[in-house]
Amino acid sequence: xxxxxxxxxxxxxxxxxxxxxxxxxxxxxxxxxxxxxxxxxxxxxxxxxxxxxxxxxxxxxxxxxxxxxxxxxxxxxxxxxxxxxxxxxxxxxxxxxxxxxxxxxxxxxxxxxxxxxxxxxxxxxxxxxxxxxxxxxxxxxxxxxxxxxxxxxxxxxxxxxxxxxxxxxxxxxxxxxxxxxxxxxxxxxxxxx
Amino acid sequence: xxxxxxxxxxxxxxxxxxxxxxxxxxxxxxxxxxxxxxxxxxxxxxxxxxxxxxxxxxxxxxxxxxxxxxxxxxxxxxxxxxxxx
Numbered sequence: 001x002x003x004x005x006x007x008x009x010x011x012x013x014x015x016x017x018x019x020x021x022x023x024x025x026x027x028x029x030x031x032x033x034x035x036x037x038x039x040x041x042x043x044x045x046x047x048x049x050x051x052x053x054x055x056x057x058x059x060x061x062x063x064x065x066x067x068x069x070x071x072x073x074x075x076x077x078x079x080x081x082x083x084x085x086x087x088x089x090x091x092x093x094x095x096x097x098x099x100x101x102x103x104x105x106x107x108x109x110x111x112x113x114x115x116x117x118x119x120x121x122x123x124x125x126x127x128x129x130x131x132x133x134x135x136x137x138x139x140x141x142x143x144x145x146x147x148x149x150x151x152x153x154x155x156x157x158x159x160x161x162x163x164x165x166x167x168x169x170x171x172x173x174x175x176x177x178x179x180x181x182x183x184x185x186x187x188x189x190x191x192x193x
Numbered sequence: 194x195x196x197x198x199x200x201x202x203x204x205x206x207x208x209x210x211x212x213x214x215x216x217x218x219x220x221x222x223x224x225x226x227x228x229x230x231x232x233x234x235x236x237x238x239x240x241x242x243x244x245x246x247x248x249x250x251x252x253x254x255x256x257x258x259x260x261x262x263x264x265x266x267x268x269x270x271x272x273x274x275x276x277x278x
Binding site for chain 2: 040064070071171175186
């Protein structure tokens with residue numbers, strides 16, 4: 001048996017179309033990151049002053065929450081591969097709950113900013129802040145819808161050790177949401193000062 | 194203890210720990226370029242760990258592994274260059 005055959009057997013059962021979608025999404029965010037960095041270096045004073053108004057503690061907590069949710073998704077896939085549907089559903093629900101906490105934190109952060117009069121039109125930094133974190137938040141909401149569907153289907157017994165593709169594909173999408181935030185957090189909240 | 198025997202669980206715990214280390218680096222050394230470089234490198238290692246251990250990109254067929262690693266290299270280098278300029 002060749003190495004490539006072994007690799008194919010071990011490979012997560014993720015549809016190629018999902019991988020294309022995920023990679024295109026990641027490239028879109030990479031363009032946002034590079035544009036942000038170029039604009040920041042051209043006018044760093046405004047960016048540093050604006051960055052100081054952000055709640056870094058809330059950003060750090062959100063990073064921990066998303067990492068924890070990714071861990072739950074990993075545990076859900078492992079449970080399903082053992083045919084433990086009940087445990088899989090519990091882990092998916094836990095990941096969903098983490099996503100909900102992330103959204104609540106983000107809503108608190110946005111509302112505090114808006115109450116202080118800071119909007120997308122305030123300056124270039126806050127334009128990037130709202131666009132990058134807002135699009136990421138939309139991805140979190142999309143990921144939660146996927147997790148909810150996977151949870152319902154798991155409870156109905158639609159997935160098993162022989163049918164893990166949907167849960168693995170949803171999991172890879174959720175990990176992408178997580179890894180994007182791992183870069184967004186330092187980039188927007190504290191680098192550049 | 195069964196939790197510690199699994200490689201992915203250890204990676205997940207390492208990721209949580211690395212986030213806390215990044216946070217303290219920011220709190221203690223905010224404004225120093227070296228602190229920014231350390232934070233970027235920690236973030237890059239964390240993303241690489243998510244890609245390898247959680248997404249299992251090394252086992253994916255075709256060019257996906259190279260494309261994902263290429264993406265990571267581009268983002269990491271862009272951040273480092275911008276920080277050091």
